[in-house]
Amino acid sequence: MGGDYAPGEIVSGVLKASEMFPELELLLVGHEMVLKKAYPELPQNIRICHAAGVMGMDESVEALRNKKDSSIWVATKLVKDGQADAVVSAGSTAAQMAAALLQFGRIKGIDRPAISTVFPTLQGGKVILDVGANTSVKPEQLVQFAVMGKTYAEVILKIAHPRVALISNGAEEGKGNEVTVEGHQLLKKANLNFVGNIEGRDIPAGNYDVAVCDGFVGNVLLKLSEGLGTSLFSLLKSEFESNLRSKIGAALLMPGLKKIKKMMDYAEVGGAPLLGVKGVSIICHGSSKARAIQNAVRVARDCVAGRFIDQIEESMSGEGGR
Amino acid sequence: MGGDYAPGEIVSGVLKASEMFPELELLLVGHEMVLKKAYPELPQNIRICHAAGVMGMDESVEALRNKKDSSIWVATKLVKDGQADAVVSAGSTAAQMAAALLQFGRIKGIDRPAISTVFPTLQGGKVILDVGANTSVKPEQLVQFAVMGKTYAEVILKIAHPRVALISNGAEEGKGNEVTVEGHQLLKKANLNFVGNIEGRDIPAGNYDVAVCDGFVGNVLLKLSEGLGTSLFSLLKSEFESNLRSKIGAALLMPGLKKIKKMMDYAEVGGAPLLGVKGVSIICHGSSKARAIQNAVRVARDCVAGRFIDQIEESMSGEGGR
Numbered sequence: 001m002g003g004d005y006a007p008g009e010i011v012s013g014v015l016k017a018s019e020m021f022p023e024l025e026l027l028l029v030g031h032e033m034v035l036k037k038a039y040p041e042l043p044q045n046i047r048i049c050h051a052a053g054v055m056g057m058d059e060s061v062e063a064l065r066n067k068k069d070s071s072i073w074v075a076t077k078l079v080k081d082g083q084a085d086a087v088v089s090a091g092s093t094a095a096q097m098a099a100a101l102l103q104f105g106r107i108k109g110i111d112r113p114a115i116s117t118v119f120p121t122l123q124g125g126k127v128i129l130d131v132g133a134n135t136s137v138k139p140e141q142l143v144q145f146a147v148m149g150k151t152y153a154e155v156i157l158k159i160a161h162p163r164v165a166l167i168s169n170g171a172e173e174g175k176g177n178e179v180t181v182e183g184h185q186l187l188k189k190a191n192l193n194f195v196g197n198i199e200g201r202d203i204p205a206g207n208y209d210v211a212v213c214d215g216f217v218g219n220v221l222l223k224l225s226e227g228l229g230t231s232l233f234s235l236l237k238s239e240f241e242s243n244l245r246s247k248i249g250a251a252l253l254m255p256g257l258k259k260i261k262k263m264m265d266y267a268e269v270g271g272a273p274l275l276g277v278k279g280v281s282i283i284c285h286g287s288s289k290a291r292a293i294q295n296a297v298r299v300a301r302d303c304v305a306g307r308f309i310d311q312i313e314e315s316m317s318g319e320g321g322r
Numbered sequence: 323m324g325g326d327y328a329p330g331e332i333v334s335g336v337l338k339a340s341e342m343f344p345e346l347e348l349l350l351v352g353h354e355m356v357l358k359k360a361y362p363e364l365p366q367n368i369r370i371c372h373a374a375g376v377m378g379m380d381e382s383v384e385a386l387r388n389k390k391d392s393s394i395w396v397a398t399k400l401v402k403d404g405q406a407d408a409v410v411s412a413g414s415t416a417a418q419m420a421a422a423l424l425q426f427g428r429i430k431g432i433d434r435p436a437i438s439t440v441f442p443t444l445q446g447g448k449v450i451l452d453v454g455a456n457t458s459v460k461p462e463q464l465v466q467f468a469v470m471g472k473t474y475a476e477v478i479l480k481i482a483h484p485r486v487a488l489i490s491n492g493a494e495e496g497k498g499n500e501v502t503v504e505g506h507q508l509l510k511k512a513n514l515n516f517v518g519n520i521e522g523r524d525i526p527a528g529n530y531d532v533a534v535c536d537g538f539v540g541n542v543l544l545k546l547s548e549g550l551g552t553s554l555f556s557l558l559k560s561e562f563e564s565n566l567r568s569k570i571g572a573a574l575l576m577p578g579l580k581k582i583k584k585m586m587d588y589a590e591v592g593g594a595p596l597l598g599v600k601g602v603s604i605i606c607h608g609s610s611k612a613r614a615i616q617n618a619v620r621v622a623r624d625c626v627a628g629r630f631i632d633q634i635e636e637s638m639s640g641e642g643g644r
Contacts, residue, residue, distance in 0.1 A: 121553075122553050122556070122557070132491060135491060135498060135499040136499045136500060167542060168538075168542075169454060169457060169537065169538050169541035169542060170541075176457060176538070177457040177458045177536075177538050178458065180538075199541075199542070199545050200541065200542040200543060200544065200545030200546035200547075200548070200549060201545040201546065201548050201549030201552070202549065203546050203549060204546070204549045204550045204552075204553040205549060205553065213542075214499075215491065216490075216491050216498065216499045216502075216539070217538070217539055217542055219491035219492075219521075219522065220489060220490075220491060220521070220522040220535075220539055220542075220543060221522060221542060221543065221546055222522065223521050223522030223523040224522035224523065224525050224526070224543055224546060224547065225522070225546065225550060226522070226523050227522060227523030227524065227525060227526045227527060228525075228526045228547060228550050228551075229550075230523070230526075231443070231444050231526040231527065232554060232582075234444070235444070235582050235585070236579075236582065239575070239578035239579070239581065239582060240575070240578070242578060245574050246574060246575050246577075246578050248571075248574055249570075249571040249572065249573070249574025249575035250571065250575060251571070252567050252568060252570055252571025252574070253561070253562070253568050253571035253572060253575065255568075256561035256562070256564060256568050257558075257561070259561065260554075260557050260558065260561060263557070
């Protein structure tokens with residue numbers, strides 16, 4: 001029931017996923033009456049689980065404790081109780097995180113969960129975290145982010161020996177603020193394939209697999225990238241429509257432009273697991289449409305199949321976490 | 323002598339500026355022999371001032387004290403001694419800032435100088451600062467940045483009542499890290515046209531005139547924008563050249579695309595004054611070519627003509643600074 005286009009696009013995405021992954025059993029968590037009326041005939045591998053309430057986008061996280069009938073709480077509980085393997089949601093990220101934290105608990109060695117994103121670069125999607133859960137961090141948390149991001153890159157993106165980078169305002173190890181300068185030293189000592197600092201301009205180039213930063217910086221850079229993409233495409237569009245000559249040019253270029261737009265589209269990625277909790281909870285963009293939801297279901301499946309949570313726990317207790 | 327293309331492009335820019343602004347007297351500060359040999363005949367309004375040394379891009383700021391023959395030190399001294407009105411440089415920003423700080427001194431009420439940029443948005447160029455001088459700041463400094471940025475927008479960009487925004491990870495006033503949350507409250511109380519927090523995605527939209535942040539965030543967001551622009555144009559270029567159809571399309575669209583590229587080009591802006599020192603020192607991008615230098619000379623002229631430093635001093639002692 002969460003997200004800008006719920007429940008319509010969410011259900012459409014689940015329908016697509018049910019076709020693509022017939023081996024999965026998909027539980028639609030939401031108001032039974034509403035859903036049954038809108039979708040009287042669902043395929044055999046989709047089942048409705050009733051949840052009377054919805055967490056609003058602006059509701060405080062504290063409200064969640066008193067809203068145990070909300071779809072995000074019920075969905076998370078299904079996983080907690082072993083009736084499902086993963087949650088997927090496009091609703092309030094704060095509520096999703098709180099539900100996961102309260103019900104799944106934290107992975108040992110992780111101070112606070114982190115939100116990651118798969119950022120489109122010239123060399124494919126790269127993992128960036130934290131993009132919003134922690135507005136300020138301690139240097140040790142940057143190492144925890146790195147270990148979780150590395151595991152993500154290995155299990156979901158199938159990258160061997162992921163290169164870990166630290167986002168800073170200069171490539172030299174002495175560059176940065178207090179937290180990143182100390183974080184750099186800790187990352188160097190950790191058992192990670194740490195490739196050093198990267199600057200803003202290196203982010204879209206993609207000479208790394210995982211990049212860590214605090215959630216304030218990560219949030220600004222992620223939203224800035226989305227905003228720049230939107231602005232540039234709107235500039236291009238108005239330019240394309242400005243006269244006949246450019247209309248013809250645009251028509252000829254359309255296949256290539258669509259390819260580029262697809263490369264930069266978060267819907268291709270679908271969603272990213274909340275990192276640091278003992279359960280799979282996939283966070284989708286609030287404006288997710290059907291294709292994003294379908295892809296998020298794939299990410300959820302890959303997390304479960306790849307024993308993602310176990311892998312993070314092992315990384316934290318072993319090599320990477322020290 | 324500083325910058326990726328010095329002295330060639332710098333001198334070309336100065337030559338262009340000497341044509342465009344015949345009323346200005348332009349002093350080329352650098353090695354006399356080198357410059358005289360390369361440019362035996364300069365127009366009447368360009369004069370060479372000898373400086374034997376150059377500050378390297380990687381040299382420490384401490385080295386500057388022992389390099390008083392470096393072009394940046396000599397150029398700044400010419401202003402300090404009243405023989406020139408403004409410095410323009412594309413060399414090491416750290417050295418330029420140190421030279422200005424040591425020779426001009428700070429404006430009363432400003433804790434530390436800041437570097438600003440004119441960021442291209444859908445609604446024209448907007449002032450963002452700090453973009454690199456201060457990796458961490460106190461809440462009061464955000465107010466100082468706002469006052470200086472506001473004055474910049476008024477004097478150089480000719481914007482009346484500039485709208486000041488605070489870059490954060492959420493629009494609500496409670497969103498942010500400790501410094502921005504407290505900074506928000508101070509900005510609200512200051513005598514500024516404060517419009518509240520903006521998120522990353524709002525930056526390219528341009529519904530503000532001045533946006534403030536710490537120099538770590540500002541540096542990452544500025545370089546990320548440059549990197550995204552470069553990446554996207556390289557993707558477009560390779561797409562345009564991929565087959566005959568798209569080559570024709572690209573040729574038809576070229577005028578429009580050039581217009582967009584020009585909108586996003588820092589060379590149009592030229593340079594931005596170092597803010598908070600008692601003298602005009604225009605910082606140019608290291609990779610500035612002739613057009614950027616020419617435009618930077620224009621910015622220098624506007625700063626002097628608009629009594630930019632006096633205006634900041636007045637703003638700091640008066641309304642905005644409290």
